[in-house]
Amino acid sequence: MTKVAGIDSSTQSTKIVVCDAETGTVLAEASAAHPDGTEVHPSAWWSALEAASAGGLLDGVTAIGVGAQQHGLVAVDETGEVVRPALLWNDTRSAVAAEDLVRDLGGPAAWADAVGSVPVASFTVTKLRWLAEHEPHHAQRVSDVMLPHDWLTWQLLGREGSPVTDRGDASGTGYWSPATGEYRSDIVERAFGRGPRLPRVLPPWEAAGETRSGVLVSAGTGDNMAAALGLDARAGDVVVSLGTSGTVFAVHSHPVADPSGTVAGFADATGRYLPLVCTLNAARVLGAAARLLGTDLAGLDRLALDAPPGAEGLVLLPYLEGERTPNLPDATGTLAGLRRTNMTPENLARAAVEGMLCGLADGLAALQDLGVRARRILLIGGAARSRAVRAIAPTVLGAPVVVPEPGEYVALGAARQAAWALAGAAEPPHWDASREGTEVGESGDAEAGERIRGAYAAARVAMYGR
Ligand SMILES: Nc1ncnc2c1ncn2[C@@H]1O[C@H](COP(=O)(O)OP(=O)(O)O)[C@@H](O)[C@H]1O
Numbered sequence: 001m002t003k004v005a006g007i008d009s010s011t012q013s014t015k016i017v018v019c020d021a022e023t024g025t026v027l028a029e030a031s032a033a034h035p036d037g038t039e040v041h042p043s044a045w046w047s048a049l050e051a052a053s054a055g056g057l058l059d060g061v062t063a064i065g066v067g068a069q070q071h072g073l074v075a076v077d078e079t080g081e082v083v084r085p086a087l088l089w090n091d092t093r094s095a096v097a098a099e100d101l102v103r104d105l106g107g108p109a110a111w112a113d114a115v116g117s118v119p120v121a122s123f124t125v126t127k128l129r130w131l132a133e134h135e136p137h138h139a140q141r142v143s144d145v146m147l148p149h150d151w152l153t154w155q156l157l158g159r160e161g162s163p164v165t166d167r168g169d170a171s172g173t174g175y176w177s178p179a180t181g182e183y184r185s186d187i188v189e190r191a192f193g194r195g196p197r198l199p200r201v202l203p204p205w206e207a208a209g210e211t212r213s214g215v216l217v218s219a220g221t222g223d224n225m226a227a228a229l230g231l232d233a234r235a236g237d238v239v240v241s242l243g244t245s246g247t248v249f250a251v252h253s254h255p256v257a258d259p260s261g262t263v264a265g266f267a268d269a270t271g272r273y274l275p276l277v278c279t280l281n282a283a284r285v286l287g288a289a290a291r292l293l294g295t296d297l298a299g300l301d302r303l304a305l306d307a308p309p310g311a312e313g314l315v316l317l318p319y320l321e322g323e324r325t326p327n328l329p330d331a332t333g334t335l336a337g338l339r340r341t342n343m344t345p346e347n348l349a350r351a352a353v354e355g356m357l358c359g360l361a362d363g364l365a366a367l368q369d370l371g372v373r374a375r376r377i378l379l380i381g382g383a384a385r386s387r388a389v390r391a392i393a394p395t396v397l398g399a400p401v402v403v404p405e406p407g408e409y410v411a412l413g414a415a416r417q418a419a420w421a422l423a424g425a426a427e428p429p430h431w432d433a434s435r436e437g438t439e440v441g442e443s444g445d446a447e448a449g450e451r452i453r454g455a456y457a458a459a460r461v462a463m464y465g466r
């Protein structure tokens, strides 16, 4: 049997799956945690990869691919050393740089036209501007700029040859256009004052090279693109991922450009496109709410499922770490609609689940406005394990929700890409269709869903005027 491996180096951990290259059957898996924080030295990701693969997990693997958290700035000097810890997608310090860059290029529509997205603090381009302005001593040492998956791929290749990337991850930089397939070096220079080396963008099926022990390494991609590939997402499938970030996205046949900035016009990992909306606050909202209520995640589920839809008017705007969509980098959370009668642990737990999902319901509506069809939602990510989330999601999202099993779709997509590069075929290999999954939840109460989304929008407008 030919074995391939996929790596998911996401915000909170590294996960590895080893699969049968023919069928995609998962043969083994392992994971290791990452440090907390919005800036992390890339060596911590490498250590987690080593820890997760200890004990011979990768023995006999013929090809490997890396899916990783998008957008992070990995700045490397002439000797190949990392200049400073990577600034991650959820680091909001470059919010002012983002505003300045949007203005400099001529406004949001000019950005949507140039690179398919309007940059907020998450985008790599804004982190480059921040570095140039705030840490010129670091900026002047930078010779190569990479994304987390580019750096990990380069490490796997023994740092030999020039770094490479793929369309999917490149589309999250803010200086590569999915529509033209080219870097915008003028935008890099506008942000950074000069043009550091950027990774070559490989087509989806092309291998990046081989490790020193002869394992083929595929191009890799961003974690959301890898998830779409692992799920084999088709027309009518909208993916909602509840990890550290909340994302809602779909594979699309043509590039999109949303000048409102709500939808990012990314590329996918198959040669198509991946319009996506991302929130900063997803699974960790549930952990924080459980802590406030003196319980654990299972306890939060029990409480939330004991409250009625709408939590008797209690609304949580869960912007605990600032927010990206809507673009409120300095926001904090808000609990609205408190009354003596509704101030119960059950309602607070339900408000946390509903509030987290409402941001993604807004994202789904924005995708639909751009012509994305939502026949069903595929729910993945750590918080898709929550009983309360599974029950409540169809009501809040207003569509049938399916939870596919098993769950590590980013790693699975990276493994499927590795099998694709190994086969050298025009299309990715056909992998087991039994990943259809099961439909979950209350069978979406349309009236309750509208009421919950309406109360959330009213609280947001009252607090932020939009
Ligand atoms: N049963 C559960 N209920 C709610 N949240 C959960 C559950 N299991 C895991 N999580 C949360 O999922 C998150 C990890 O999800 P994951 O998709 O791996 O994140 P990331 O890809 O961003 O590293 C953690 O915050 C964890 O607390």
Ligand SMILES: O=C(CO)[C@@H](O)[C@H](O)COP(=O)(O)O
Pocket (backbone or CB within 6 Å): 010, 011, 012, 068, 069, 070, 071, 089, 122, 172, 222, 223, 224, 243, 244, 245, 246, 247, 276, 278
């Ligand atoms: O910034 C985005 C998408 O644009 C995030 O989705 C990151 O890619 C991090 O993903 P997770 O660690 O939450 O899976």
